[in-house]
Amino acid sequence: MERGANSNPTGPIDKSRVLDVKPLRSLKPIFSPQMGSSAPFSGVPPAGPFAPGGAPFHPFAFGNDSQRASNFANTIPSPVPLNSFRTPDTQYANGDAGPSKARGRARKGRAAQDDYGNSDQGEDPSSGRRPRGSSQKRAKGPANLSSIQVSIDDTLDQFLRAFKLTALETHQQADGNKELVKRVLLTYNLFRRRLFQICEAKEDIPGGTNRPDLKAATTLMTKGARTNSTKRVGTVPGVEVGDIFFFRMEMCMVGMHAPTMAGIDYMTVKLSADDEPVAVSIVSSGGYEDDGEDGDVLIYSGQGGVQRKDGQIFDQKLERGNLALEKSLHRANVVRVVRGVKDVPNGTGKIYIYDGLYKIHESWVDKGKGGYNVFKYKFVRVPGQPQAYTLWKSIDQWKAGSGTRIGVILPDLTSGIETLPVSVVNDVDDEKGPAYFTYSSTLRYDKPFDLPVPSSGCACHGGCQAGDANCPCVQRNGGFLPYNSLGVVLNYKSLIHECGSSCLCPPNCRNRVSQAGLKVRLEVFRTKDKGWGLRSWDPIRSGMFICQYAGDVIDASSMMELLGSEHEEYIFDATRAYPPLDYTSDGFAEVPFPLVISAKNSGNVARFMNHSCSPNVFWQPVLRDNGEKTYLHVGFYSIGHIPPMQELTFDYGIPKSDKATLRRKRCLCASLNCKGYFY
DNA sequence: GTCCAATCATCCGC
DNA sequence: CGCGGATGATTGGA
DSSP: OOTTOOOOOSSOOOHHHHOOOOOOSOOSOSSOOOGGGSOOOOSOOOOOOOOTTOOOOOOSOOOOHHHHHHHHHHHSOOSSOGGGGTOHHHHHTTOSSHHHHHTTTTTTGGGGHHHHHSOOOOOOHHHHOOOTTHHHHHHHSOOOOOHHHHHHHHHHHHHHHHTTOTTOOHHHHHSOOHHHHHHHHHHHHHHHHHHHHHHHHSOOOTTTTTOHHHHHHHHHHHTTOOOOOSOOSSOOTTOOTTOEESSHHHHHHTTSOOOSSOSEEEEEEEETTEEEEEEEEEEEOOOSTTSOSSTTEEEEEOSOOBOTTTOOBOOOOSOHHHHHHHHHHHHTOEEEEEEEEEOTTTSSOEEEEEEEEEEEEEEEEEEOGGGOEEEEEEEEEOTTOOOOHHHHHHHHHHHHTOSOOTTEEESOTTTTOSSSOOEEEOOSSSOOSOOOOEEOOSEEOSSOOOOOOOOOOOOOTTOOOTTOTTOHHHHHTTTSOSBOTTSBBOSOOSOEEOOOTTOOSOTTOTTOGGGSOOOSOEEEEEOSSSSEEEEESSOBOTTBEEEEOOEEEEOHHHHHHHTTSGGGGGEEETTSBOOOOSOOTTOOOOOSSOOEEEOSSEEOGGGGOEEOSSOSEEEEEEEEEOSSOEEEEEEEEESSOBOTTOEEEEOOOBOSSOGGGSOOEEOOOOOTTOOSEEO
């Protein structure tokens, strides 16, 4: 049955006849709500209504290439020959889809979305369509420890060591904190993705591809890599209101909601003689439309009443979770509420939003299907908590074009160049928009760097397939496809080899993620004290591709001349020392050549990403080749899951030399481990 | 050990 | 071809 999604009671029902509730000794909460103890919500609340029409103006010009080149020439001392902007060949030589593929995209943007937005479904029947239950059969077969199993065990051990989870103390498993929760979730998601990647490429192992979410979680929990295993009423240490999860198992691992499936989590408390169940959290998996009256109220259905095997329906009983909710109501205890919403890009998947603490205000019995009794509970959100679920509802309205919002300066910064619009919003001061620049989604090379001539491209007409050992692109990536079909990077490597213009695969090939344009709805916004910044309307999965760093490739000597000028803040320098990712599968390799990008005059959303000492985004070098030359790109990916409207930041790194010529800037990231400065 | 709950990827049919 | 519904192996905890 649909959980937690129903309308109001049709009428009052005499509860005492149905609910066999003994009189309670006390109506005081057993636990204090712990309201003040949670850290502040770091997401930015949505701006309220904005002026009708929005009165957009266009502070940025989007000229043709020759105009762009002359603008460029007027503003900087010609670090790049002008002819590099003139011919289409040069513009596309970097592997950004190539002329034929760019045809529909050049100025129309959204019209070409179908070419890039849809992920492939393989045509190879052997790879994608395994008979259901095959893994189960294999699991029960003769126990042969395959080489794949061994490599997965090694992989897990490396993850655990990298994130210092090999031997968690008992108290760390029992009670967590923000840092520990973060480590557990990062490890889980990295391992889950790597597990999927290995299993889809080689052969199936039990649970590997069918349910990597389960397999990864049970493996980690067996090793003790979990936290907050002690159940508690109220806030969970390290989990903040607004945090999101993409799997039930994630909530399990950090003590948010222990049951792997059930919607009601409860614990038994001892009060003098009696043991009494008390609810600690619920997961409401209803869709958007049929929730309670507004975002702060939830009508939740009790559990049970349906026979698992044959779907037979009967009256729900006041036991287990239902009894716990009833007790929590009478004690006026707080209950954590997790809202499940549909994950639009994934289709079948769900996203779970921690919506903070609620109290149950009333309960009643409704008649469900076939006239059988269903318990209903009215949850009301405890006031004073940061916005979470209601923010999602607001964003839905912004997308639908209904509702209004203050501070919208520009509905689409990219003028249709990107696959999705990028709005510009300022609701904090009088700035009317970022300084002039030309929006471009591509990285423009004057000339390619000299690298060994790459091998020829692939001939995967239906898109590259995981497990196709003959595909040269799979081979270049160590036998794997680096991304899944959603555009999530599956494995941290020192270098991703994407398909290039010499490959015969279509633009929606899984190995062309960074060329396929934006997948999440981004917004350039005015921060309180850091100038302009970047954030997303959409939730972002761990490892999801966000954008590349577009601009003009310049050489190192040109960069030196620009340091100290206003130009400096729009330079991306891949030769800096970046804090290591906590884990890469192939150790650390230098970026193959000294790539420096200027986005001062021409660039994309990436130029607005601010520095943080605790970033939620990292970058990886991405290679594409056109059959003769190799071009390096910079791809940005999320580290963990990122809730909507949280600022996207990455670590700017430290210049390896010539620090003296660089101005040290004061860091305002406000994270606990802030260094206080950045370059 | 047994039962519970409803997940999630995949399949299947409209 | 794109969905929504059906299917079934699956899990931690009571």
